[in-house]
Amino acid sequence: MSDLISKTENFATDLLVNKLDNNYLYHNLRHTQRVVKSSKELLQHYNLNEKESNAIILAAWLHDTGYTKGTQNHERASCEIAKEFLSQQDCSEKLINNVCALIMATERGHEPTTLSEEIMRDADSSHLGQSSYADTSEMLREELSLLGIAEMSPKAWRKANIKMFQTEHRFYTDYAKTNWQEGKDDNLNKLVKKLKKANKTRKKEELKVKLKNQSPERGIQTMYRVSMRNHLKLSDIADTKANILLSVNAIIISLLLTNLIPKLDNPSNDYLIYPTGIFVLFSIASMVMSVLATRPNVTSGEFDKKDVENKDVNLLFFGNFHKMKLQDYEWAIQELIKDQTYVYNTLTKDLYFLGVVLDKKYKLLRWTYTIFMVGIILSTIAFFVALKFYGPERIIELPT
Structure with missing residues (x-):
């Protein structure tokens, strides 16, 4: 199985390096490697059997390969790529289905039903609790702009992130809640402080302009x-x-x-x-x-x-x-x-x-x-x- 994981790593790396549009500043090889690393960190804590662990690692490597075919329904595209590749490696149908189910668990709005899906979800969003979140988030904002998906100002992007932190995202595994939630809360506090500072600065500028115009x-x-x-x-x-x-x-x-x-x-x-x-x-x-x-x-x-x-x-x-x-x-x-x-x-x-x-x-x-x-x-x-x-x-x- 370690040989299959190594082949999958090489396959995903080649696909994301040579076939992915350069405008993907966030959903690229670096993001995939981060998800794989976070998955392994979670698996070290949880006692899953070898088959479940391997399925999670395979899904982590393949979950964003669908971006090589476009942004629409990239999870389904990733599943198709995973099925084709794993079939060529003579993998069982059960393993292929498990990998596809874990890839689809990363879809926005999906509520995980198994521990494996929870691990996959938390690994995919682990960057929210990391100190590099600000840089990673800016990469995503630039990516959306370059791809013509959304053009958002830093202020609007900050507001959208605060909303996502507060109402749309949560960690599912106990390990993530214990070890990553604190970092996520720190990043949320930084966003709120920056937004307040920006609003305060804007009000001061508006007052200056108003006073200048009145004088x-x-x-x-x-x-x-x-x-x-x-x-x-x-x-x-x-x-x-x-x-x-x-x-x-x-x-x-x-x-x-x-x-x-x-x-x-x-x-x-x-x-x-x-x-x-x-x-x-x-x-x-x-x-x-x-x-x-x-x-x-x-x-x-x-x-x-x-x-x-x-x-x-x-x-x-x-x-x-x-x-x-x-x-x-x-x-x-x-x-x-x-x-x-x-x-x-x-x-x-x-x-x-x-x-x-x-x-x-x-x-x-x-x-x-x-x-x-x-x-x-x-x-x-x-x-x-x-x-x-x-x-x-x-x-x-x-x-x-």
């Missing part, structure tokens, strides 16, 4: 914050563009000064003077405009108490207070935060003048790119005209 100050602050951030990003973009153009023109002028301009003192290169001059002139103009676009404005950096009392000064811009004493500035800020209207007026002024600066930057930047583009076009045309009409009879390759 108009939140929306006003968000408006100012987003507007300021967008304006500062636009300012950074403008400075970056100006710096790029400044660097490009600096490189161009450096190349001209080192390679082309020193050769203009040769009479044979006189025809290049005007094109080079146009090129240099527009490059310098672009550089000047780039510097103007990025050059900071210097302000007085001072205010007096009258300005604060009349709310005429923007205390959030460093240019208005960088020369003031710390205690004077602290007093001014305290006056500012006392009056909410003053705060919003100050933010509005800060936003407005930032927009004015951006307008100046982008106008200068537009003119800078226009000058650079026109200069490139005109100088290129001038070089071609000079080479065509005023250059030497044979084309001299320009130095690089």
Whole structure:
């Protein structure tokens, strides 16, 4: 009989490894091995005869092979597979029927009538009392999702498990009640605690959202914050563009000064003077405009108490207070935060003048790119005209 159990183990292992869909994350070889292990643990406690014990072990190995044919009626499919395999091993009809009866005992809702069926039922659900239950349960939830059977959120899955623990499942054997029930109760308590914690967290989040929605100050602050951030990003973009153009023109002028301009003192290169001059002139103009676009404005950096009392000064811009004493500035800020209207007026002024600066930057930047583009076009045309009409009879390759 040990040879038959070994063959059954090899048969079930091969079937579940090579024929089972990879989406079965729970009902796979690991689950079958766990059921076999739990069955042996129960059989060590109960004094069943050899035939009954062997039938239970065979059923444990074969009880989920039906999943290789689909999820519907997998117990019956497992019975068919078991009958075909055991018949090939010349097993008696009584043993085959016993194995099939034990496989069908794992069907949901079935009430066992014999000790063997109770052992089979408890072995199949032994994971409910194990410390690895949380991971095993998550595997089952993912499996149901992948197979398109059920799509459940963690919260809904937790509720379904609590219901199953409390009303749908129980251990039948005395051994399982003594040794596994405590682990099952611990897992149930963990589920209940997680559900309470999730509900508490959800209520807090709902309250936060409600308070945020009821407070108009939140929306006003968000408006100012987003507007300021967008304006500062636009300012950074403008400075970056100006710096790029400044660097490009600096490189161009450096190349001209080192390679082309020193050769203009040769009479044979006189025809290049005007094109080079146009090129240099527009490059310098672009550089000047780039510097103007990025050059900071210097302000007085001072205010007096009258300005604060009349709310005429923007205390959030460093240019208005960088020369003031710390205690004077602290007093001014305290006056500012006392009056909410003053705060919003100050933010509005800060936003407005930032927009004015951006307008100046982008106008200068537009003119800078226009000058650079026109200069490139005109100088290129001038070089071609000079080479065509005023250059030497044979084309001299320009130095690089």
